[in-house]
Amino acid sequence: MADPERFSNLPEYAFPRLRRLLADATPPAGVDPVVMTIGEPRHAIPDFVAPTLARTVGELAKYPPNEGTPQFLGAVSGWLGTRYGLDIATDRITALNGSREGLFNAALALCPERKNGGQPVVLIPNPFYQVYAVAAAAVGARAVFVPATDATGHLPDYAGLDPAVLDATAICYLCSPANPQGSVAGRDYLEALIALAEKHDFIVFADECYSEIWRDAPPPGALQAAEAMGLPERVVIFNSLSKRSNLPGLRAGIAAGSRANIGRLRVLRSYSGAPLPLPMQRVAEVAWADEAHVTANRALYQEKYAIADRVLGNVPGYKGPAGGFFLWLPVDDGEAATIRLWREAGVQVLPGAYLSREVDGVNPGAGFVRVALVGPAGETEDALTRIRDVLYERG
Numbered sequence: 001m002a003d004p005e006r007f008s009n010l011p012e013y014a015f016p017r018l019r020r021l022l023a024d025a026t027p028p029a030g031v032d033p034v035v036m037t038i039g040e041p042r043h044a045i046p047d048f049v050a051p052t053l054a055r056t057v058g059e060l061a062k063y064p065p066n067e068g069t070p071q072f073l074g075a076v077s078g079w080l081g082t083r084y085g086l087d088i089a090t091d092r093i094t095a096l097n098g099s100r101e102g103l104f105n106a107a108l109a110l111c112p113e114r115k116n117g118g119q120p121v122v123l124i125p126n127p128f129y130q131v132y133a134v135a136a137a138a139v140g141a142r143a144v145f146v147p148a149t150d151a152t153g154h155l156p157d158y159a160g161l162d163p164a165v166l167d168a169t170a171i172c173y174l175c176s177p178a179n180p181q182g183s184v185a186g187r188d189y190l191e192a193l194i195a196l197a198e199k200h201d202f203i204v205f206a207d208e209c210y211s212e213i214w215r216d217a218p219p220p221g222a223l224q225a226a227e228a229m230g231l232p233e234r235v236v237i238f239n240s241l242s243k244r245s246n247l248p249g250l251r252a253g254i255a256a257g258s259r260a261n262i263g264r265l266r267v268l269r270s271y272s273g274a275p276l277p278l279p280m281q282r283v284a285e286v287a288w289a290d291e292a293h294v295t296a297n298r299a300l301y302q303e304k305y306a307i308a309d310r311v312l313g314n315v316p317g318y319k320g321p322a323g324g325f326f327l328w329l330p331v332d333d334g335e336a337a338t339i340r341l342w343r344e345a346g347v348q349v350l351p352g353a354y355l356s357r358e359v360d361g362v363n364p365g366a367g368f369v370r371v372a373l374v375g376p377a378g379e380t381e382d383a384l385t386r387i388r389d390v391l392y393e394r395g
Contacts, residue, residue, distance in 0.1 A: 010137060013130065014354035018338070025339050027346035034375065034383040035348045039179065039326065041246040042374045043300055046293040049247070052283045059278035066275040067266050068095030068254075075288035076254050082291070083211075084224040088256055092232075094266050095281065096253030097274045099209050099240040100131050102265070103173075106236055107135035109268040110203055110261060111170045120170035125156040127180055127356035127365045129207060132173040141170065145357045147364045154183035154328075159196055166200040175207040177219055180355055180370040181328045182321020184214070190225040197234040203261070206237045209253075210324035212244035212294050213301050219323055223256055233258040236265075243325070244294050245287045252276060252284035301325055304373045304380050311384040315392050327371040328352065329387070334369050337391055341369075345386035 011017075018037060027033045067073070073090035080086045080093075096102035111120055122136035126145035136143040144165060146156040158172060174193065176185035185193075197204050206222035226235040236257035242248040255265060269275075276284070287293075305320055308327055312318045317330035331337035334351035341347045350372075352365030371387070373380055 010133060011354075011357070014350060017354050018348075018350060021335060021338060021351070022342050022348070025342045027342055028344060031346035033346040033348065034379060034386075036372045036375070036383060037348050037350045037370075038374075039243075039372050040248055040374060041243060041325075042376070043246045043297055045246050046287065046290070048286050048290070049283050052286055053279050056279040056282040059282070062278055064275040064278045064281060066095075066270050066273060068093070068276070069278070069281050069285070071285045072276075072281045072288070075285045076256070079288045080223075080256065083218070084221045086221075086224060086227055088223075089259070092259050092262050093254060093256045094262050094269065095276050095284075096238070096240070096255055096269075097276055098242070098251040099207065099238040099253035099255075100129075101251075101273065102238045102253055102255045103129070103131050103205060103207060104135045104138070105268055105273060106205060106238075106255060106261075106265050107139050107141075107171055108272075109264045110236070111139040111141055113140070115168050115170045118168055121165055121168040123156070123158055123161075123169055123172040123202075124357075125173065125175065125178070126359065127352065128173070129175060129179055130355075132205075133357070136171075142168075144169075145359050147359070147362075148178065148181065148183070149364050154178060154181035155185055155189060158193060163200075166196065166202075169200055169202040171203055171205055172197065173205050173207065174222065175210075176222075177210040177214065177321070177323025179207075179210065179324060180326045180352065180365075180368075182319075182324045182326055184219045184322040185222075187220045187225060190220060190222050191229060194222070194226050194229055194231055194234050198231055203233075204235045206235055208237050208239045210243055211239060213298055213325055214323040215302060215305055215321065233261060236261050241284060241287050244297065246297060247283075247287065250280055250283060250287075252280060252287070300377070301373065303377050307377060307381045308373065308384055311381065311388055312392075315388065325373045327373065329369050329371055329391075330367055331369055331391060332367065334366055337369050341387060341390055345383075345390045347383045347386050349387070 122141040125148040240253035349369040352368030356365030
């Protein structure tokens with residue numbers, strides 16, 4: 001029987017903690033507050049969304065296919081071919097009601113109850129997207145939080161773990177470009193991780209929802225590396241239209257991997273998953289097949305990378321992100337810096353400790369704040385200038 005206390009050790013979600021932290025703080029008078037806490041894109045949605053919805057609204061009268069329409073799956077398959085040079089059949093892809101649902105449900109579908117005779121392990125980068133830890137708890141696995149700090153290039157050093165831990169591992173989560181650090185796993189890193197998964201018999205869940213927001217070059221994909229190695233069963237990738245197309249409310253996510261792994265996920269979702277309404281799938285069909293709006297969107301983020309580099313480039317320890325839309329700014333204390341910024345600058349950020357787990361007395365996010373570059377360029381430059389002036393240039 002599942003332990004009814006299995007969620008009792010999960011920390012409170014980041015945003016309720018933030019509200020409580022700032023409950024007694026108010027921004028200064030005469031300053032327009034800027035909220036840079038949540039990774040919700042604020043760029044314009046693509047022009048094709050409204051007319052596609054209007055044209056297909058009558059399909060709300062129909063039950064949608066749980067795994068995705070043939071057109072939806074075909075569009076995703078085509079995108080995987082264009083973006084990564086992959087030839088992925090549509091039965092190796094499934095629609096998701098947002099990538100978060102898939103990152104959770106895939107653990108239910110693919111994590112064994114026992115691994116090598118004992119409790120399975122789920123490896124999680126630290127800091128991390130909180131659904132990874134909830135998924136591990138849901139399947140009764142032991143979560144092992146692996147630091148992703150400057151010392152490791154802000155990517156987890158899974159290969160450095162005890163071989164006994166790796167032998168017990170069933171699932172390993174990886175986010176690239178990383179939330180919150182903006183680091184990118186290169187092809188060598190991905191190939192080494194997939195080889196490790198093959199050696200120790202586990203699956204890599206690659207969270208690639210920031211894959212289309214990058215500075216200089218498109219990040220390589222985990223399935224791309226796995227296919228080249230002849231090991232597609234070692235990887236399941238997750239992505240969505242939330243970031244690449246500014247459509248977080250569409251909830252049009254995807255998972256892709258081997259036929260067997262996606263088949264198991266499809267079976268679970270046929271009972272427990274919420275299918276994407278047909279008008280939403282019709283919009284997604286167009287969005288996955290169109291790159292012009294993605295290129296334009298990326299240019300807006302690249303403009304804000306340049307702003308951040310210009311405003312904060314002289315800050316000790318500052319590193320501009322290689323991908324994604326967060327800054328991971330070094331501070332003495334993340335909570336204290338967050339309170340100070342709200343009181344003195346009217347800028348709201350997120351303490352890095354709220355995205356991390358304390359292990360052996362150390363929280364790798366405690367000395368950082370996360371800043372979301374989701375607003376317009378002018379607002380972003382003004383807010384980053386306030387951050388610099390309060391935290392770094394005025395002591």
